[in-house]
Amino acid sequence: MIPPRTFDLAVVGAGVIGLAHAALAQERGLSVVVIERTDRPVGASIRNFGHVGITTQEGEGLAYATAGRGHWLRFAERAGFWIRPAGTMIVARAEDEWALLHRFAELRGDAVELLTPDQTRERASIQDPRLLGSAYCGNDLRINSPEAIPALAAHLAEAGVEFRFRTNVTGVEPGLVRTSRGDVPATQVVVATGHDLDLLFPELADEGEFQRCLLHMLETNAPAGSHFDPVILTGTAVMRYGGLSQHPEAASIRERMQRDTPELLEAFVNVKMSQRPNGRLVIGDTHAYAHTHDPFKDESLDTLLLREFAQLLGAPLTVRRRWHGEYASAAAEDFYVREPHPGVFVACVTNGTGMSTGMGFAESVLDRM
CATH class of the missing domain: 3.30.9.10 (D-Amino Acid Oxidase, subunit A, domain 2)
Known part of the structure; x- marks a missing residue:
């Protein structure tokens, strides 16, 4: 029996935070799999204003949004989705x-x-x-979220990122993601499930309120x-x-x-x-x-x-x-990162600015890994 492929990075969740991690990791030459329970992105990442708002952020958020602007422009050109520096x-x-x-x-x-x-x-x-x-x-951007997020996922799939849609994650361990369709070995894991963090790590969700x-x-x-x-x-x-x-x-x-x-x-x-x-x-x-x-x-x-x-x-x-x-x-922090197991990182933007700050935030998490 052929053993399952071991990926450099497994990403749980195909929203904007998960896709940002996948996109930037793939650019760094890592093999990446994205595991998503629905058959396409349908959550908060497509239900927003399409606003990459940079200038009104502050502190850490401003740094992430500023860093993320170039990533959005680059991926829009590659994936072919609509973007405007409309401010x-x-x-x-x-x-x-x-x-x-x-x-x-x-x-x-x-x-x-x-x-x-x-x-x-x-x-x-x-x-x-x-x-x-x-x-x-004038530095801020507009995108059309219902088009852009699926287009980014399609582009990443064409670039070699593996997507496993309609696959529910039931547990995460060092080096392994357990799913409804079998185990997925991965050297490192990013859990980017947003508000559903409590389904996998209830103790972290309680700790972070x-x-x-x-x-x-x-x-x-x-x-x-x-x-x-x-x-x-x-x-x-x-x-x-x-x-x-x-x-x-x-x-x-x-x-x-x-x-x-x-x-x-x-x-x-x-x-x-x-x-x-x-x-x-x-x-x-x-x-x-x-x-x-x-x-x-x-x-x-x-x-x-x-x-x-x-x-x-x-x-x-x-x-x-x-x-x-x-x-x-x-309540406590806008950019939540924890490592509950060695090589397993939970990453979540908790203030509703994921479209604006998510790319830069993901870059910072990958740098830590």
């Missing part, structure tokens, strides 16, 4: 938001350009009469005659991005929201939008945290999002698709 536009519609953007621009230097209302509307059809200006972050963050997101038609090249953020971004949330002006924004629109804080709303290549808008999102979520979708949350975007864009939006996103959340 991010952070819209200010209140004085405290405008003051925050001025401070942000001072700290980020040439990476941020402050725009007047007229300059803002030249790049995106923002119709809210309260518009005071915006900060444009992992929860599942559930999102409400929508795809809508764009208003007639509108255009949105950059990804659009608003004042609610102070709750989501370290590059904004640390400044004193952010406290004023939170206090104002608590006073005027407490429902946005209660639902952890981030009023954010990107435009797909077909012209439709991806809008969102709300955030809820639990180990296990109820399966029922609350229409009031979608109504809240549609209200906010009708104000921002000056027109009601027609919904074409709705979905839940889900990602791992951990």
